[in-house]
Amino acid sequence: MKAGTALRWGSALDSVVMYAQGALCLRLARGSVPPDGRVLVTGLPRSLDPGSLRARVLGTPGVRVTEARVEVEAEPVGAGVPDDVRREVERLREARTRAEAHRDRQLGLIAEVTALRPVPPARKRDDPQHRRTPVEAWLELADFVDERLTGLHARLAELEQAVREAEHALEVAYDREARASTDAPQQHVRTTVGALLTLDGSAEGEVEIEVEYGVPGAVWVPTYRLTHRQGDGSGRLVLRASVAQRTGEDWTGVRLALATADLRRRTDLPRLRSVRIGRRQAAPAPSGWREPPAGLADLFSGFDAAGPAPVSARAAGAVAVAAGGAPPAPVPPPPPPAPQGFGAPAGALPTPGAVPPPSASYGAPMPAPAQPYRPQEPGGRPGAARARTGARAASRAASRAEDMDDMAGAERSAPPVRLPVGPPQPSGDELDYAALVLSGPEEPGGRRGRLFPDAASDPVAVEHRRRAEAVAALPLPGHAVRPRESAGSFDHRFDAAARADIPSDGTWHTVTIGEIPVGLRTEYLAVPSVQQTVYATLVLSNATDQALLAGPVEVTVDDEFLLTTALPTLAPGGVRRVGLGPAEGxxxxxxxxxxxxxxxxxxxxxxxxxxxxxxxxxxxxxxxxxxxxxxxxxxxxxxxxxxxxxxxxxxxxxxxxxxxxxxxxxxxxxxxxxxxxxxxxxxxxxxxxxxxxxxxxxxx
Structure with missing residues (x-):
C-alpha cells in the first residue's frame, strides 16, 4: 500500500504507559471513512517499533480495521520552523574560530618580535678587522623588543580570555542542543511517520480510531515525599516519579501510567514435548512457511537462453571509433529459443554468443559457437601493432560503456548464493507477507522467483532508536533503584492522578502520581553493644493493595524537612522500618x-x-x-x-x-x-x- 491517495487524519497523543524500559503510546484520531477505506493517521514518532503498531475503532460496531502498516514520508521544512538552538551553535562555533585565529596571529607576532636579534655589519674584504657597532644601538633594540613584547603579551592575554569565553559559550550551547527536545524536525527535511490503515465497513458521521505503538527510550524510577506529625498514627506518603524520555515526541497533556513489568519479556507458553526412545526424530515446528513450487527454475529458462545482454549501440560505437573504423550497424536480436521439451530445428545454426537452453540438450554434444571475424592484413597475417593497440583501446572503451549502460550483466555473473541446509526456520520478517518482495530474474539463482523481506532497511529509523535507547544510561538520582530490581516477583501499575507534560530531552523530570495512605508510628532503636546511641525510626505499614517500590523518600516532620533517606520495598500488608538518624534527647x-x-x-x-x-x-x-x-x-x-x-x-x-x-x-x-x-x-x-x-x- 502507498499513502499517496489515502485520506489523512491528524492525531493527538492521549495516554502513555511507561514500563521498566520503553513505553506504549496511545493516539486518538477522528474522521469520516473514505469510500476506499484507506486512511493515513499522521503524527507518529520516528523511533517507534513497526512491529508494535495496533489500531482499532472505538464506539462504531459497523467499522473495523483490517490492516495497519507504518508509512514514512519526507518533506522539506519551511522557513517558519524554529531553529534557534542550531543557529546559535553555528554562530558561537564561528565566533570561537575567529577568536582562535586572532590568538594564533598574535602568537605569530610575538614569535616574530622574539626572534629579533642584533646583527653586526659584515666585514669587508679590505677591512683588517670587524666593524664596531655602538652599544646604544644594541640597547635601543633590546628596549624596543621589551616594549613591543609587553604590549603584545597584554593583547595576547585579552585574546586568550576571549577564546575561553567563546569556548564556554559554545559548551553551554552544545549542552542546550543536547538537552533540547528531539521532537523538533531536522534542519532541512522533516520525516513524518504515519499509520496507513484499511477500514472495512461504513458509518454515518465520524469514527474514532485508537492507534497504539511501542517506543524505546523511556525510563522511570519512583520517589516519595513523607509528611508526618509526631503523635499521630498515620501520615501522607506522596508517590512521585523521576521520568526521562527521548522517544522523539513531546508528551504534552498525556494520561501517564507507570508499570514495573518488562515490555520485552517473553510471553510464549511452555510446551511439554514427548520423550522418544531410540533414534531421535524432531517434529517440525508449525509455521506459515511453504516450500517453493516445483519447476520454479524452469520459469527462467528463456531468460537464460537469451544469454548476456547485448552491447548497446553507444558501447558498439565506442568500440568502432576506438579501433579506427566506422560504427557498426545495429545487431539484430537473436531468434527466440525453442519451446521447452523440443530441440533446435534441423539445419539451424547457433547464434554467436548465445547459450542453449537446458531443455534443448539430450546428451549430444552441441556445436561450438562461431568464431568472431578478425580483420587481416594483406598476405594473411594478423593485424599489425596499430590494430592491436586500437583493439586494446576499444576493449577499454567498451568495458566502460558496458558498466555505465548495462549493470544487469555484471549482476548475473555474481556467484550463486548458498542456501542453508536443513529444515526451514523462517523468521518474523519472512512471515510478514505484506512486506515480502518478489526477486526478479537478475537475482542469483537461489533467490529468483522467491519472496524475501525487503533488504533496504531504514538506517534513519535505526539511528533514531539507537539514540532513544541511550536514555537508559542516565545516572540515577540518589537512593534510586530500577523498578525491575525492586519489584521482585510481582508487577504493578501506578496511574497518575492528573495529566503530565514530559518533553523529549533525555533529562529527569519529576511527576506526581498520587497519595498513598500509610500507617506510621515513631519508635527509637538502640543497639548499645555496637554503638551507645539511640536512633529515631519510623515504622511504616502498608495496608493498601498497592506495592511501594524502593526509592528515595523526603521526610518532613511537623512541617519541617528532616532528611532524605532510602525507602525499602514494601509489599501490600508489609511493615518496614526507616531510620531518621540519632535522637539527641x-x-x-x-x-x-x-x-x-x-x-x-x-x-x-x-x-x-x-x-x-x-x-x-x-x-x-x-x-x-x-x-x-x-x-x-x-x-x-x-x-x-x-x-x-x-x-x-x-x-x-x-x-x-x-x-x-x-x-x-x-x-x-x-x-x-x-x-x-x-x-x-x-x-x-x-x-x-x-x-x-x-x-x-x-x-x-
Missing amino acids: IRVTRRSQVRESTAGLRNTTTVLDTRVHVELANALARPVTVEVRERVPVTSEPDVRVEERADWTTPEADSGPDRHAPGTRVWRLDLAAGATAALEGGYEIRIPTGKALVGGNRRS
Missing part, C-alpha cells in the same frame, strides 16, 4: 562483666558468666517507645550449653519490620517524659574443659 549506656569459673565433680566444665547492665534516660518532653537489642551466643555443639538470665524476648527471624539474626534478644519499654530505666540481663556459657572457644574474644 535519649541517652543509653551499657556495662558488661564476665566471670570465669569451673564446675563439676573434677572441675571438668568451664563456666563463663556474663552480666549486662543497660541504662536509658529520656530527656524529651513526650513519652517514647524504645527497643533495645542485645545478643547471646549461638552454638551448634551439643556439649556447649547457654543459659539465659534476663527478661528479654526472642523475636522471630522475619517478624515485624525487621529481619533479626539468630541470637538476637529484644527489650521493649515505654519511657515517660524525663524518666529513666535500668535493664539487667545476662547469660551463662558452660563449656567442657576439653573444648575451647575459637574465633572470638570470650571476655567481650
Whole structure:
C-alpha cells in the first residue's frame, strides 16, 4: 500500500504507559471513512517499533480495521520552523574560530618580535678587522623588543580570555542542543511517520480510531515525599516519579501510567514435548512457511537462453571509433529459443554468443559457437601493432560503456548464493507477507522467483532508536533503584492522578502520581553493644493493595524537612522500618562483666558468666517507645550449653519490620517524659574443659 491517495487524519497523543524500559503510546484520531477505506493517521514518532503498531475503532460496531502498516514520508521544512538552538551553535562555533585565529596571529607576532636579534655589519674584504657597532644601538633594540613584547603579551592575554569565553559559550550551547527536545524536525527535511490503515465497513458521521505503538527510550524510577506529625498514627506518603524520555515526541497533556513489568519479556507458553526412545526424530515446528513450487527454475529458462545482454549501440560505437573504423550497424536480436521439451530445428545454426537452453540438450554434444571475424592484413597475417593497440583501446572503451549502460550483466555473473541446509526456520520478517518482495530474474539463482523481506532497511529509523535507547544510561538520582530490581516477583501499575507534560530531552523530570495512605508510628532503636546511641525510626505499614517500590523518600516532620533517606520495598500488608538518624534527647549506656569459673565433680566444665547492665534516660518532653537489642551466643555443639538470665524476648527471624539474626534478644519499654530505666540481663556459657572457644574474644 502507498499513502499517496489515502485520506489523512491528524492525531493527538492521549495516554502513555511507561514500563521498566520503553513505553506504549496511545493516539486518538477522528474522521469520516473514505469510500476506499484507506486512511493515513499522521503524527507518529520516528523511533517507534513497526512491529508494535495496533489500531482499532472505538464506539462504531459497523467499522473495523483490517490492516495497519507504518508509512514514512519526507518533506522539506519551511522557513517558519524554529531553529534557534542550531543557529546559535553555528554562530558561537564561528565566533570561537575567529577568536582562535586572532590568538594564533598574535602568537605569530610575538614569535616574530622574539626572534629579533642584533646583527653586526659584515666585514669587508679590505677591512683588517670587524666593524664596531655602538652599544646604544644594541640597547635601543633590546628596549624596543621589551616594549613591543609587553604590549603584545597584554593583547595576547585579552585574546586568550576571549577564546575561553567563546569556548564556554559554545559548551553551554552544545549542552542546550543536547538537552533540547528531539521532537523538533531536522534542519532541512522533516520525516513524518504515519499509520496507513484499511477500514472495512461504513458509518454515518465520524469514527474514532485508537492507534497504539511501542517506543524505546523511556525510563522511570519512583520517589516519595513523607509528611508526618509526631503523635499521630498515620501520615501522607506522596508517590512521585523521576521520568526521562527521548522517544522523539513531546508528551504534552498525556494520561501517564507507570508499570514495573518488562515490555520485552517473553510471553510464549511452555510446551511439554514427548520423550522418544531410540533414534531421535524432531517434529517440525508449525509455521506459515511453504516450500517453493516445483519447476520454479524452469520459469527462467528463456531468460537464460537469451544469454548476456547485448552491447548497446553507444558501447558498439565506442568500440568502432576506438579501433579506427566506422560504427557498426545495429545487431539484430537473436531468434527466440525453442519451446521447452523440443530441440533446435534441423539445419539451424547457433547464434554467436548465445547459450542453449537446458531443455534443448539430450546428451549430444552441441556445436561450438562461431568464431568472431578478425580483420587481416594483406598476405594473411594478423593485424599489425596499430590494430592491436586500437583493439586494446576499444576493449577499454567498451568495458566502460558496458558498466555505465548495462549493470544487469555484471549482476548475473555474481556467484550463486548458498542456501542453508536443513529444515526451514523462517523468521518474523519472512512471515510478514505484506512486506515480502518478489526477486526478479537478475537475482542469483537461489533467490529468483522467491519472496524475501525487503533488504533496504531504514538506517534513519535505526539511528533514531539507537539514540532513544541511550536514555537508559542516565545516572540515577540518589537512593534510586530500577523498578525491575525492586519489584521482585510481582508487577504493578501506578496511574497518575492528573495529566503530565514530559518533553523529549533525555533529562529527569519529576511527576506526581498520587497519595498513598500509610500507617506510621515513631519508635527509637538502640543497639548499645555496637554503638551507645539511640536512633529515631519510623515504622511504616502498608495496608493498601498497592506495592511501594524502593526509592528515595523526603521526610518532613511537623512541617519541617528532616532528611532524605532510602525507602525499602514494601509489599501490600508489609511493615518496614526507616531510620531518621540519632535522637539527641535519649541517652543509653551499657556495662558488661564476665566471670570465669569451673564446675563439676573434677572441675571438668568451664563456666563463663556474663552480666549486662543497660541504662536509658529520656530527656524529651513526650513519652517514647524504645527497643533495645542485645545478643547471646549461638552454638551448634551439643556439649556447649547457654543459659539465659534476663527478661528479654526472642523475636522471630522475619517478624515485624525487621529481619533479626539468630541470637538476637529484644527489650521493649515505654519511657515517660524525663524518666529513666535500668535493664539487667545476662547469660551463662558452660563449656567442657576439653573444648575451647575459637574465633572470638570470650571476655567481650
